[in-house]
Amino acid sequence: MIVHIKLPNDISYDVIIDKLNLINFDKKAVLVTNCTINSLHLDYIKKYLKIKDLSILTLLDGEEYKSMQTIETILNHCFEHKLNRSSLLIAFGGGVIGDMTGFAASIYQRGIDFIQIPTTLLAQVDASVGGKTGVNNKYGKNLIGAFHQPLAVYIDTFFLSTLPKREFSSGVSEIIKMAVTFDKDFFIWLENNTLDNEENIKYAISKSVQIKASVVNADEKEKGIRAVLNYGHTFAHVIENETNYKTYLHGEAVGIGMLIANEVSIKIGLMNKQEALRVKKLLVSYKIPTSYLIKDSEDFYEHFFLDKKSLDNNIKFILAKGLGNYTISNKIKKEDIISVLKDFS
Amino acid sequence: MIVHIKLPNDISYDVIIDKLNLINFDKKAVLVTNCTINSLHLDYIKKYLKIKDLSILTLLDGEEYKSMQTIETILNHCFEHKLNRSSLLIAFGGGVIGDMTGFAASIYQRGIDFIQIPTTLLAQVDASVGGKTGVNNKYGKNLIGAFHQPLAVYIDTFFLSTLPKREFSSGVSEIIKMAVTFDKDFFIWLENNTLDNEENIKYAISKSVQIKASVVNADEKEKGIRAVLNYGHTFAHVIENETNYKTYLHGEAVGIGMLIANEVSIKIGLMNKQEALRVKKLLVSYKIPTSYLIKDSEDFYEHFFLDKKSLDNNIKFILAKGLGNYTISNKIKKEDIISVLKDFS
Secondary structure, eight states, rough: EEEEEEEEETTTEEEESSSSSEEEEEEEEEEEHHHHHHHHHHHHHHHHHHEEEEEEEEESSSSSSSSSHHHHHHHHHHTTTOOOOTTTEEESHHHHHHHHHHHHHHHHOOEEEEEEEEEEEHIIIISSOOOEEEETTTTTEEEEEOOOOOOEEEEOOGGGGSHHHHHHHHHHHHHHHHHHOOOOHHHHHHHHSSSSSSSHHHHHHHHHHHHHHHHHHHOOOOOGGGGGGGTTTTHHHHHHHHTTTTTTTTTHHHHHHHHHHHHHHHHHHSSSSHHHHHHHHHHHHHOOOOOOSSSOOHHHHHHHGTTOOOOOTTTOEEOOSSSSSSEEESOOOOOHHHHHHEEEE | OOEEEEETTEEEEEEEESSSSOEEEEEEEEEEEEEEHHHHHHHHHHHEEEEEEEEEEEEEGGGGGGGGHHHHHHHHHHHTTTTTHHHHHHHEEEEEHHHHHHHHHHOOOOOOOOEEOOOSIIIIITTTTOOOOEEETTTTTEEEEOOOOOOOEEEGGGGOOOOOOHHHHHHHHHHHHHHHHHOOHHHHHHHOOOOHHHHHHHHHHHHHHHHHHHHHHHTTSSSSSGGGGGGHHHHHHHHHHHHHTTTTTHHHHHHHHHHHHHHHHHHHTOOOOHHHHHHHHHHHHHTTOOOOOOOOOOHHHHHHGGGGTBBTOOEEEEESSSSOOOEEEOOOOHHHHHHHHHTTT
């Protein structure tokens, strides 16, 4: 199936969720991938790429390489291969590859086209849609980057066959996030169906992409409603930071973050205990961790202010409102948050 | 006077051509300048800046510092000063400072606002309008960058009082470029008036900015008519390259480039000799060099293909059509170009 993404300013592109078909571009292109994906899937992808003049750049695998230095490696490779303004970059890998390839494309000769072929569930449902690109630096994650939309996104669930189970679950966590904040029917569908066959996985991906597309369409540059996609993330970022990004995968931290957010929702009357329990049950069914030991609640709270999403001293909390709805508020009392955090300590 | 720039996608901003007035922003900001401007004009500018929390970053002066490394210096300074998504960058200097500050603003936390206070004539008439930002690398000039429009541009001719005469003339060259390709009346005005007093300078700046604004408005990302702004530049880039950017200032190379382009115009019947002579006379009156020794015409011609503006093997030439009009053509015969180049050898 095809999800057509329509953004303001006449930008639009297709997300094609299907077995790959011939990807045909009469252009010079560089495909950016990492060594893991290269060894697993390069032969497969090559069968489907019909590119005029293709060069492949294989990077090391890991979030620690998501840096300006690697961006320069990508750019230099493009210059060496004489890519011009009408050339193409192809991101073939998970979120790290997608974010970096998109960022390189956005600044190569002031912006060239790129396409995404995401290979992890997380990248397929989340990173591949929305146009956020960027790298980390010593001050934090994704702090340098650009908004740059792909020309097309090709989602083939074939690649998930080699994805470690924990990484698959990490992607499911973001799918659950979409359902809890935007679509109660989809949440109920997730409760009643398991993501253990291709048909269901494709359905869940397409639902998630559709939800994300409608949000990004309404707010491409995250001035308003797009923040809802960060449900669970405000807490997750602190958890990831406290554990040096080593203990949890991103989706796992988001899972815990959603549970903390839901406790806040219960506290201020946005959600009942039964609803929060259903979210927890669904996460547990995919073996997503649901507990985290907060050592110092005050310290945890202070951490919010370091996040790039907080403007000055105003923290915006994204909270679920029942199942399938949300609230954005910068008026949550500190004592309510601290009280919830203490329950996790 | 104020030139209102209106771009597609609801982007608009003002270019204020006047003695500075209070520039008031209730935001955290970093002002980026270089050591030359710092020592000449920092006291002056400080009188007019009313910023909530201002930090100043002084870079070394020179095109050789227009690099990704300096961009990282700017970004790191912003992180150290905890700029957030609603903060501001201020470019205070010539084209190099403007291009780099704009680029840093475009990728800091995926894009923050910046304002321009250009201090050279070239930056006032050219670099400050259009949103092109970027840096050089070992493969060429401005090869990495972004389109990022400023929030406002403040043009105060006061800064020109300390500008070396050659640099002033280099700016005049770009003004003449605008007149030759777009506005015959303005060209005649330039023939009959000298840019030796504030009133005339302000008029010429405002005319140039208006012309550039209308072109950029029609074609923000240089897919079509915006290329006309590169009249003279295709040749200038080769000249700058052959002389390692050391012999000529940019506007000087553009001056020579326009003369070569005009000879091509004469050759194919777009311009008569009298018109070309009037352009030359005007350039000479500002002591802009008009001769250049081309050592190897074939080599010079081959150089065009290395320029990022040439798509594949198709070179677009921007030529004046009489005075006040232009033609874009990718059908100019190689032998016609070579024949003109030989006249310069």
